[in-house]
Amino acid sequence: MANKKLGMGSVVATGVGLIVATSCLLSLGQGSAAIGTTFIISMVIACAINILFALSVSELNSLMPNITGGLPQYTLASIGPFITIVIMVGGYLACNTMVSSAECAMFGNTIHSVFPHTGIPASAYCVVLVAILMIINLNGVDIFAKVQDFVAYALIVSLLILGILGTLKIGVGHPVNQPAVLSSKFSDITGLCGLAFFLFIGCEYVIPIGDKIDNPRQKIPAGMIISLILVLTFQIFMCLGFKNYTPWAQLGKSTTPHVLYGTLLLGPVGTYWMAVVSVLAVVSSVNTVISSLAYIAAGMAKIGLLPEIFNKTNKKGAPVAGILLFGGIILVINALGLSTSSSLSFLILCGCAFWMLSYFITHINVLIFRKRLPNAPRKFKVPGGPIIPILGAAGMAWMFWNISSDPAQRIQIYIVCAVMVVILSTYAVIWIKKVMHRDLFKPFPMEEVMAMDNDLYAVYHDPKTGRLRANVSRGANVPDGSEA
Amino acid sequence: MKFSRVEIIMDNAKLEALLSAVGQYGISGITVYQVLGCGVQYGSKEYEGVAKTTPTLLPKQVAMVVMPTDQVKAFLKFVSEELYTGHIGDGKIFVSDIEEIMRVRTGEVGIEALEPQKH
Numbered sequence: 001m002a003n004k005k006l007g008m009g010s011v012v013a014t015g016v017g018l019i020v021a022t023s024c025l026l027s028l029g030q031g032s033a034a035i036g037t038t039f040i041i042s043m044v045i046a047c048a049i050n051i052l053f054a055l056s057v058s059e060l061n062s063l064m065p066n067i068t069g070g071l072p073q074y075t076l077a078s079i080g081p082f083i084t085i086v087i088m089v090g091g092y093l094a095c096n097t098m099v100s101s102a103e104c105a106m107f108g109n110t111i112h113s114v115f116p117h118t119g120i121p122a123s124a125y126c127v128v129l130v131a132i133l134m135i136i137n138l139n140g141v142d143i144f145a146k147v148q149d150f151v152a153y154a155l156i157v158s159l160l161i162l163g164i165l166g167t168l169k170i171g172v173g174h175p176v177n178q179p180a181v182l183s184s185k186f187s188d189i190t191g192l193c194g195l196a197f198f199l200f201i202g203c204e205y206v207i208p209i210g211d212k213i214d215n216p217r218q219k220i221p222a223g224m225i226i227s228l229i230l231v232l233t234f235q236i237f238m239c240l241g242f243k244n245y246t247p248w249a250q251l252g253k254s255t256t257p258h259v260l261y262g263t264l265l266l267g268p269v270g271t272y273w274m275a276v277v278s279v280l281a282v283v284s285s286v287n288t289v290i291s292s293l294a295y296i297a298a299g300m301a302k303i304g305l306l307p308e309i310f311n312k313t314n315k316k317g318a319p320v321a322g323i324l325l326f327g328g329i330i331l332v333i334n335a336l337g338l339s340t341s342s343s344l345s346f347l348i349l350c351g352c353a354f355w356m357l358s359y360f361i362t363h364i365n366v367l368i369f370r371k372r373l374p375n376a377p378r379k380f381k382v383p384g385g386p387i388i389p390i391l392g393a394a395g396m397a398w399m400f401w402n403i404s405s406d407p408a409q410r411i412q413i414y415i416v417c418a419v420m421v422v423i424l425s426t427y428a429v430i431w432i433k434k435v436m437h438r439d440l441f442k443p444f445p446m447e448e449v450m451a452m453d454n455d456l457y458a459v460y461h462d463p464k465t466g467r468l469r470a471n472v473s474r475g476a477n478v479p480d481g482s483e484a
Numbered sequence: 485m486k487f488s489r490v491e492i493i494m495d496n497a498k499l500e501a502l503l504s505a506v507g508q509y510g511i512s513g514i515t516v517y518q519v520l521g522c523g524v525q526y527g528s529k530e531y532e533g534v535a536k537t538t539p540t541l542l543p544k545q546v547a548m549v550v551m552p553t554d555q556v557k558a559f560l561k562f563v564s565e566e567l568y569t570g571h572i573g574d575g576k577i578f579v580s581d582i583e584e585i586m587r588v589r590t591g592e593v594g595i596e597a598l599e600p601q602k603h
Contacts, residue, residue, distance in 0.1 A: 064570050377564040447530060450570045457531040
């Protein structure tokens with residue numbers, strides 16, 4: 001495991017790096033093209049709701065600090081294994097993998113649009129990138145931190161500069177004379193909140209690296225909120241820049257709106273600059289997703305929700321199985337060219353729906369722990385009593401209802417979610433009843449979930465059932481580990 | 485003014501977090517002693533899950549401070565947040581009344597025995 005402690009800069013970089021992605025720029029372009037600069041209101045609403053989530057998850061982290069799995073472990077201790085597996089394990093991991101595949105596709109499309117004459121298919125760029133990122137992650141957290149900081153700051157600065165240039169109309173291209181507002185109807189604004197939500201998801205990925213952060217109980221909430229506000233700021237600038245340089249109709253049709261914007265803003269320089277930004281965005285988000293999902297899966301394996309192989313690490317302390325699995329799935333999807341399909345934008349929204357459900361459950365977890373453990377010390381407690389978690393949960397439910405402005409597509413998304421819930425529920429019931437031998441909705445004692453995070457727990461217990469191993473029951477000598 | 489004795493049984497690694505409290509909450513000194521002890525788990529580690537029938541004494545530290553009683557609540561909140569990890573073994577805190585305090589060298593009693601001597 002890496003010994004270096006990460007500071008606030010790395011926390012913000014991790015948060016921003018995961019929040020900002022090339023596919024976000026696509027969503028930003030689509031949303032802006034739909035209703036013009038009014039999309040900023042949608043973004044503000046979505047950002048605010050995500051800040052509420054950041055506060056709730058920070059309180060959970062202060063209550064159960066330094067656990068590797070994050071959201072699933074909070075849910076296991078509050079609601080029990082069934083919801084944990086359906087929403088957190090299946091839904092969360094699956095949607096992240098799908099979204100990252102789309103992210104890679106955007107990367108490939110962007111590079112291909114800049115260098116169309118090389119004869120190299122877009123998917124090839126994706127495959128090479130994912131392979132490199134997998135190797136980086138297999139080498140441990142230190143390298144992860146160095147990569148993340150560099151790409152995140154470079155990305156933020158690039159988008160901020162390009163956004164400001166476009167906002168102030170000081171690009172070399174010709175500004176476009178077009179109305180700023182295409183629609184100011186409240187229904188149109190709220191109908192795009194689901195799309196806007198995608199622009200801000202992912203700040204919770206700092207949680208799995210909590211034990212590598214100096215003073216995590218203070219830096220995590222502050223870092224997440226700073227990340228969200230930073231992202232909102234430069235996305236507002238980008239939206240204003242779109243208005244000044246990118247015809248709305250052209251923007252809405254483009255599969256690489258960010259490259260289009262860069263080209264119209266700064267000519268060839270902008271084209272290559274936005275291409276670099278795309279590379280940085282994909283590198284930062286896919287890199288961190290592969291790593292964070294692997295650590296989340298390791299945490300889940302520790303507590304028996306996934307096979308134990310996900311908890312095995314190499315000499316660098318990297319969870320090998322998770323990195324190979326999630327990176328491998330992303331690589332395969334891109335290699336097959338499936339990620340270039342237009343249906344991926346639909347899958348992204350389905351992924352967002354599950355993300356919203358997991359965020360909703362997070363707020364519920366806070367309320368449950370407030371009731372069950374009112375006096376447990378919390379170095380960070382969400383102010384205002386239950387108001388913010390309740391508002392946050394309501395906000396997530398509202399955004400789920402507004403996942404798409406197209407009613408037909410919304411129904412399709414709900415159907416996909418329902419099908420996934422049925423499949424995951426079936427797996428959950430079988431796994432919990434037949435393998436774990438636990439009750440579906442009985443929360444695990446918090447001390448048991450905390451104990452599960454210790455590597456020695458698996459020596460004494462079968463993590464799936466929680467029962468003592470037979471050799472321990474018979475009184476055999478077992479490793480004692482270092483003194484507590 | 486009433487005073488209270490606060491005795492904090494904690495893990496060996498947590499002392500540094502408490503030292504920052506000296507000078508706050510009316511605390512002018514701290515006494516630390518190494519001890520052996522156990523709680524309701526009889527010294528078993530949280531990952532063991534084996535119910536021991538005989539106690540196993542684990543090395544711990546006890547930090548003892550004397551402070552104004554009206555500051556105790558705030559101090560307990562600070563200490564509990566600093567010591568909290570969520571794991572079994574975070575420790576225990578005992579609060580008891582102090583009847584009298586004396587500085588041996590000068591014979592001062594009460595709050596004067598805790599404050600820097602005025603010249």
